Amino acid sequence: MKKSLTTLLLIALLVALIIGCSDLGVPIGSVRKEDENVNVTASGETPAPAAEEGAEMSDSPFPLEDDTVMSISQEQGFTKEFRREADLDGNGIDDEIILKTRVNPNGDEVSSYLLLVNDEEISYEGQRIDPRFHLTDIDPEDGYREIAVSEEGPSSDNLTVFYRYKETELTVLGEIQGFLGTFPDSDIKGEVNIQGDGTVKTKTRGQMLQTWFYDDVYQLNDKDVLVKIEKELxxxxxxxxxxxxxxxxxxxxxxxxxxxxxxxxxxxxxxxxxxxxxxxxxxxxxxxxxxxxxxxxxxxxxxxxxxxxxxxxxxxxx
CATH class of the missing domain: 2.30.30.40 (SH3 Domains)
Known part of the structure; x- marks a missing residue:
């Protein structure tokens, strides 16, 4: 009898020892559930990876297009520079595009800029210019891409200027009314629409009797000029x-x-x-x-x- 009691006590001590070393229902040596998938949130979604220490964060106030980089200009007389590289003339070599801005002395609105492509440059003065230039392809068959810069003007007088870099020369294709892309600090899109067939659609401010706007179309001709397609009425x-x-x-x-x-x-x-x-x-x-x-x-x-x-x-x- 004493031997049986002794045996039962030894078994009880062994069970207590096992419980103390491991959770019931979890085999010894297995990974606990709370240790699995440590990078999964309570909702079951994997959180976005944290930024690497020392990673550079953009201080640009504008949503820049593609690979455009904004920086504070180190050149006297200019405030910011917007840069990117792209093949504009179809020769397979990227061209360096830089747009340097100047602001209105009485405010922070961009009032002029200097556009440079490689060693060529063109200056422009306007009002409420959006320095986030766009690369467009008005006619996919001509092998060229254009640079477009828009402005809001003094009283919603939206305007877009198209530039072409061809045979190492930077020229103006044309100026049309309307804004290309989204307006700064807004989700509202402008009126200019690149059709991809050699034409550009926009809305032009009419002058007859009142303030009004009508649909307008421009055609890129073989002389590298955006020409308005006139309508009879x-x-x-x-x-x-x-x-x-x-x-x-x-x-x-x-x-x-x-x-x-x-x-x-x-x-x-x-x-x-x-x-x-x-x-x-x-x-x-x-x-x-x-x-x-x-x-x-x-x-x-x-x-x-x-x-x-x-x-x-x-x-x-x-």
Whole structure:
């Protein structure tokens, strides 16, 4: 009996010793669950790797395109430099592109820049320039890539300048209205759209009677010039109320009298050539025309007047 009790006590001590050295249910020598996948978060997702000690962090205020690098300029008279390398002329050799900025003395907006490609340079002055230049490919078949620089201008007068580097010479392809890419500190995209077929689409600010914008297209010709594809007429589609009597004619070619509008009538300004003619439609659907001089003076009336004298509902924003 004593021998049996002794044996039971020895077994109990052995079990206690095993429990003290290991968790129940975990074989001795196995990795615990809390030790596995130590780089997995509580949500089960692997966290982003931490930055290496001493790694350089960008201090650029702009989301730079591709491999563009921004730095503080060490050259007197300039504030920042934007650099990148790319093959612009299709010869298989990267060209060095540098855009050096100057700011408005009364603020921090970029007011001018010096663009350099290898040893060639062009200077430019504007307002609210975005120094994040873009590389474009207007015509993939010509073997060249362009540099495009946009600005917002004094009053949302967006403008983009396209440059070409060809046979070691840097030239201006053209200036068009509209902004390329996203506006600084914004997710809003500009109006300029590279079609990839030799054309560029944008929106141009019209001058006829009011402040308005119309779709515009430019074609890159064989002389390395962006040429506007002129349209005979541009859609106006502006609802107005007549303020003073307005006489109209049957067409641009036919001067025969057509409908005469009276004060208080509703009408729609339909189309314009953006030069001297505007078509107008009355409530009955009759379309007629009137002539304009200097974009604002209404011609052929019993009394002179400007667009705001004849029409209510125009956009006269600066």
């Amino acid at each position: 541009y859609p106006f589609e502006t609802e107005v109320t007549i303020l003073k009597e307005l006489k109209t004619r049957k067409s641009r070619e036919d001067a025969s009298p057509s409908y005469t509008y009276k004060p208080g009538e509703k009408a729609t300004l339909m189309e314009t050539d953006e030069k001297e003619w505007v078509s107008i439609r009355n409530r009955d659907g009759v379309i007629s025309w009137f002539q304009v001089e200097n974009h604002m003076e209404i011609m052929g009336q019993d009394s002179d007047g400007y667009s705001m004298d004849f029409f209510e509902g125009l956009n006269m924003a600066d």
